[in-house]
Amino acid sequence: xxxxxxxxxxxxxxxxxxxxxxxxxxxxxxxxxxxxxxxxxxxxxxxxxxxxxxxxxxxxxxxxxxxxxxxxxxxxxxxxxxxxxxxxxxxxxxxxxxxxxxxxxxxxxxxxxxxxxxxxxxxxxxxxxxxxxxxxxxxxxxxxxxxxxxxxxxxxxxxxxxxxxxxxxxxxxxxxxxxxxxxxxxxxxxxxxxxxxxxxxxxxxxxxxxxxxxxxxxxxxxxxxxxxxxxxxxxxxxxxxxxxxxxxxxxxxxxxxxxxxxxxxxxxxxxxxxxxxxxxxxxxxxxxxxxxxxxxxxxxxxxxxxxxxxxxxxxxxxxxxxxxxxxxxxxxxxxxxxxxxxxxxxxxxxxxxxxxxxxxxxxxxxxxxxxxxxxxxxxxxxxxxxxxxxxxxxxxxxxxxxxxxxxxxxxxxxxxxxxxxxxxxxxxxxxxxxxxxxxxxxxxxxxxxxxxxxxxxxxxxxxxxxxxxxxxxxxxxxxxxxxxxxxxxxxxxxxxxxxxxxxxxxxxxxxxxxxxxxxxxxxxxxxxxxxxxxxxxxxxxxxxxxxxxxxxxxxxxxxxxxxxxxxxxxxxxxxxxxxxxxxxxxxxxxxxxxxxxxxxxxxxxxxxxxxxxxxxxxxxxxxxxxxxxxxxxxxxxxxxxxxxxxxxxxxxxxxxxxxxxxxxxxxxxxxxxxxxxxxxxxxxxxxxxxxxxxxxxxxxxxxxxxxxxxxxxxxxxxxxxxxxxxxxxxxxx
Ligand code: NOJ
Numbered sequence: 001x002x003x004x005x006x007x008x009x010x011x012x013x014x015x016x017x018x019x020x021x022x023x024x025x026x027x028x029x030x031x032x033x034x035x036x037x038x039x040x041x042x043x044x045x046x047x048x049x050x051x052x053x054x055x056x057x058x059x060x061x062x063x064x065x066x067x068x069x070x071x072x073x074x075x076x077x078x079x080x081x082x083x084x085x086x087x088x089x090x091x092x093x094x095x096x097x098x099x100x101x102x103x104x105x106x107x108x109x110x111x112x113x114x115x116x117x118x119x120x121x122x123x124x125x126x127x128x129x130x131x132x133x134x135x136x137x138x139x140x141x142x143x144x145x146x147x148x149x150x151x152x153x154x155x156x157x158x159x160x161x162x163x164x165x166x167x168x169x170x171x172x173x174x175x176x177x178x179x180x181x182x183x184x185x186x187x188x189x190x191x192x193x194x195x196x197x198x199x200x201x202x203x204x205x206x207x208x209x210x211x212x213x214x215x216x217x218x219x220x221x222x223x224x225x226x227x228x229x230x231x232x233x234x235x236x237x238x239x240x241x242x243x244x245x246x247x248x249x250x251x252x253x254x255x256x257x258x259x260x261x262x263x264x265x266x267x268x269x270x271x272x273x274x275x276x277x278x279x280x281x282x283x284x285x286x287x288x289x290x291x292x293x294x295x296x297x298x299x300x301x302x303x304x305x306x307x308x309x310x311x312x313x314x315x316x317x318x319x320x321x322x323x324x325x326x327x328x329x330x331x332x333x334x335x336x337x338x339x340x341x342x343x344x345x346x347x348x349x350x351x352x353x354x355x356x357x358x359x360x361x362x363x364x365x366x367x368x369x370x371x372x373x374x375x376x377x378x379x380x381x382x383x384x385x386x387x388x389x390x391x392x393x394x395x396x397x398x399x400x401x402x403x404x405x406x407x408x409x410x411x412x413x414x415x416x417x418x419x420x421x422x423x424x425x426x427x428x429x430x431x432x433x434x435x436x437x438x439x440x441x442x443x444x445x446x447x448x449x450x451x452x453x454x455x456x457x458x459x460x461x462x463x464x465x466x467x468x469x470x471x472x473x474x475x476x477x478x479x480x481x482x483x484x485x486x487x488x489x490x491x492x493x494x495x496x497x498x499x500x501x502x503x504x505x506x507x508x509x510x511x512x513x514x515x516x517x518x519x520x521x522x523x524x525x526x527x528x529x530x531x532x533x534x535x536x537x538x539x540x541x542x543x544x545x546x547x548x549x550x551x552x553x554x555x556x557x558x559x560x561x562x563x564x565x566x567x568x569x570x571x572x573x574x575x576x577x578x579x580x581x582x583x584x585x586x587x588x589x590x591x592x593x594x595x596x597x598x599x600x601x602x603x604x605x606x607x608x609x610x611x612x613x614x615x616x617x618x619x620x621x622x623x624x625x626x627x628x629x630x631x632x633x634x635x636x637x638x639x640x641x642x643x644x645x646x647x648x649x650x651x652x653x654x655x656x657x658x659x660x661x662x663x664x665x666x667x668x669x670x671x672x673x674x675x676x677x678x679x680x681x682x683x684x685x686x687x688x689x690x691x692x693x694x695x696x697x698x699x700x701x702x703x704x705x706x707x708x709x710x711x712x713x714x715x716x717x718x719x720x721x722x723x724x725x726x727x728x729x730x731x732x733x
Contacts, residue, residue, distance in 0.1 A: 028106075030363045037362075038353050042346050044105060047335060050349045053080035053107065055321050055328045056288065059095070060086035077103040080352060081288075083323060084111040084153055087120075087432050092153025093366045100365050107353070108361035112156035112209070112288075115431045116175060117141070119148035120376035121554050122426045122433035123385050125531055126161060126187070128392035128550030130177035130575035131616070133657040133681045135190040137388045142194025144381045145431075147204040151375040152432070153367055155359050156207040158255060160191035162242040163212055166588045168576070169222025171499025174428060174531030174551070176217070178575030179588045179613060181238050182676045185245035192249040200252065201360030203368065210246040212257030212290060214239050214272050219259055222585075224500045228259040232707035233669070235261075235272075240709070244281055252285040252355045256318050258293050265300050267293040268309075273317030280709065286319040286351035294318065294326045306330060311339055319348040377437055382555055389552035389559035390568035391655070395545070395617040396536075396578075402483070402523045402545040404566030404619055409482040411454040414445060415474045415517065416487035417463045417510075418529050424463070424489070427531055427551030428496025437554055441487055441527075444557020448565050456481050460517075463491050464507040471516045478520035485525045485564065486514055492551065495531025503582045505535035514539055527560065533578040536610055548574075566619055571655040571681070573616030580605040589613035590672035614659050620650030620686065627722055633730045636713055640696040640729060642720045648684040657681040658692040661721035662701060667714055669706065674721050677701045696720070698731055 026032045027041035042050075059071055059082050072091055075082070077098040084092060092111055100106045117123045123141040132138070142159075149157060164181050165173040177187040188210065197205040215235060218228035230239070243254070256273060257266035266272065267289050277283050294313040295306050303309035310326040311334050321327040334340040356362065395403065405412065418425060420442045422435035445455055460474035461467065478484045488510045493499055505511070506528075517524065526543040528534060531551055540546065547570070552559050562568035579587050584602065587609050594600055601607040623646070630641035646656055661674035678694045678701070696702065703713040715733055719726045 028362065034354060034357045037357060038350050041105065041107070041353060042349060045349070047332060047345070049078060049105065049107075050345055051328055051331045052076070052078040053349050053352050054319060054331070055079065055325060056081040056083055056112070056323055058083040058085065058323050060084060060091075079109055081110045081112060081320060084113050087152045089151060089153040089367045089369045093369070096365045108356055108365040110155050110207075110356055110359065110361065111153055112158060113149065113154050114159065114429055115145045115149045115154070115157040116159045116161070116429035117427065117431070118145045118385070118433065118553060119152065119431045120433060120437070121145075121148060121381040121385050122430050122438070123553050124389045124392045125174045125427040125551045126177055127174050127531065127576065128552065129388060130183060130187055131394050131550070131572040132388060132391035133573060133679055134388070134391050135186055137384065137391060138187055139190040139194040140384050141388050142191045143197070144384060146195045146197070146206045148376055148381075149206050150204045150367055151370060154206055155361065156209065156253065157195060158209045158211060159195070160188055160208065160246070161211050162188050162246060163217040164238050164242065165217035165576070166586045167217065167222040168504045168532040168579070168585060169501055169582065170217055170219055171224060171428075171495040171501065171531065172217065172497060173533075173576070174495040174499070179577060180575065180590065180676050181241040183575055183679070184242040186679070188242045188246040189249040192246055192251050196250060196252065200358045201364070207252035207285075207355060207359060208246075209253040209255050209288065210243055210251045211255035212259070212266070213243060213254050213277070213287070214257060214266060215261050216257040216259045216266065222500050224498050225258050228261060230261050236705045236707060236709050240276070240705075243277075247277070247281045247283050252358065254283065254285070254287045256287055256289050256293060258290050258296060260300050265293075265297055265302060267318055268297050268302055268312040268316045270316040276709065278317060284351065285355050286348070287317055288320040289313060289318045289322045289324070291322045292324055294321050294324050307334065310334065314340060314348070315344065319351050377554070385553055386555035386558045386562070389555050390562050392550055392552065392572050393559065393563050393570055394548045394572040394574055394615070395563075395570035396548055396611055396615065397540065397543060397546040398617050399544045402525060403547070403564065405449070405453065405483065405564050406566070407452070409453055411456060411481040412445075412449065413474070413477040413481035413484040413520075413522070414442065414455050414457045414487070415460045415477060415484065416513070417459065417461065418487035418489045418527070419457060419459070424492045425529060425551060425556045426492065426553050428492045428499060430492070430553075433554060439555055439557035441557050441560050444559070444561035445564070447558070448561035448567070460486070460513045461509045463489070463510070465509060468509065468512070471513060474513065475516055475519060478517045478522055481522060483523045483525060484517050484520060485527060486517065487527045487529065488514070489529030490531055492531070499531070503535065504532055504579075505582065506539075511538060514542060518542060533576050535581050536578060537580045537605070540610060566652070569619045569652050569654045570616065571618060571657070573614050573657055573659070574611055575613065577609045577613045578611040579609045584609060590675050592670050593673055618650075618654045618656070620648055620652040620654040622654070622656050622684070623647045623649045624723060624725070627720060627725050627727045629720070629727060629729055631729070633732055634698070635732055636698050636715070638698070640698075642694045642696060642727075644692050644722055645689050646684060646692060647689040648686050651686050653683065653685045655681055655683050658722060660694040663719040663721060663726070664702065664704065664714070665717060665719065667704060667716075668712070669704065671704060694720070702731065
């Protein structure tokens, strides 16, 4: 109501000031208030024009230019959105020109695509990025991705993915920022700032899309697309915070998930889509369904046919239907039958038009066309890609300083299926990344160790299968070398969408290769490239050093080689726990205390996971001072300062991340054993001491949310935790 009054006032003011020059309709006037422009446009649109705004078509599946031409001719000038798979900005501009000049009202199309971890310059997968704890670099990667995307004809990316994931069998764990809500929220903010910049109307910025709203990562047993049993407590405590942070950061759009949230699918869930997203958080952009998630309501058994599916999705709060045509086919009838009110259609179209206005598409519907060499893979993009890739890598084990590779090693055996790979190393959702632009690990090593060490390469074996014929050459290479570096891992489709696996162990042949190479009796260095945490219980026992390099993208070679040589000092820390075995899933750092903490663990494996969230070594050493608190007792409305000094006591410069956790040992509902509330990464030069500071705001950092979404701050004892230090303080009334 208040907004309506404001619009009327603004419009009246606007009309008074411009009444002498009112030839063009208000919606075309960039100086008119946005809501007034939308009111005007809605008043001119037919129902058919409105409904077409609410559908997304796709284009460019087939790369053959002739077929693309045909497809382009077939695209209606009235469509709301295109999932644009071509990389050609000229085609985009031609299609856009049709919309601008051949449709009655000239409403621009919004062009979207999945640029998930880069467009042509491929950055490490998001799971890797989150191990960097470097939100500035993540933001920069999104800025670069936005530039490359925009110059290829895009206005919108279906990123970031904010599904907090604790089951590594679920392949989409690769696409998110790990197992923690707070960390995911911080990366969400960084990604949105990177994609959207300070003003979406500027060149090179694109709209972000928070996905998959919500609870998708709880797909049972990690089987993608399956039912997800999401309790209200988990919904509010674990899944909502990153989305709320993303909305606050200004994300223009949201994607509703495929999953069935405890009986009410995410794409038909009025509570999450309307009551929370729109009413509670005030999101003013729009929600797009996932691909087919509207019609999937039929498979999920909550709609008897596509028409009912369309009605349910629409009324729940999904404004745009991805590629399904359900809205286009059935909304006209549903409106005629009075099952869908016209006011709801107008409100949905208003949201879509608002995003288009914010993007400045009405004024600047076209993108710049520049030569490819100015569009993609610029030197500074590659530099950022190497930096983020190297900061993402996690040194998990380093017995007797096996790493880095110093002059003590004159020859290196370089073995494994990942060494010369240029496809899987990009990970899933590689955008428009091309293998020919990937610097392979082998190329990186050749450059890094030129004139320093001889490289003895052998494939060893493929990613899977039974062919052990390559073992012999691999063993020979190992025998004539001073150290054996084995590059193992997953193919890109083993994770990502529809990339579920019943075991997170590497295929047996890869483990057997390592066992075979032990015969050479040389230091064994394992370099693992995967889209998920792996089961390393066996390999961990036999390797001298292990680095999780994830799927590092275009600059894999230089990043990996730099980590091995010590040019890059490892600074990644896990954003997700590595269980001992697949059967230990789910296991994550912020579990609740069990009723009998010492009992109930699996009898056949150690109690703790193999590597915890937060684990990660460096080539230098850091000494932490005691945690200092500004007070031991504060009132609810006072702040508390916690500080710790970290000294780099080794002889290399390094970047250290301090993870600040909180524990509320007794509350009205049980709380996790610890919860991350803040993190900071800083460069510490060898021999130097740097102070880290966490200013605790009790309401923000110590309160908990209940199953209705309400926050509570209780008085009593709390702990602040850094590494294994735990210091108590008290909150009083
Ligand atoms: C399905 C995926 O679930 C989603 O993440 C993606 O954005 C859409 N397809 C579009 O490609």
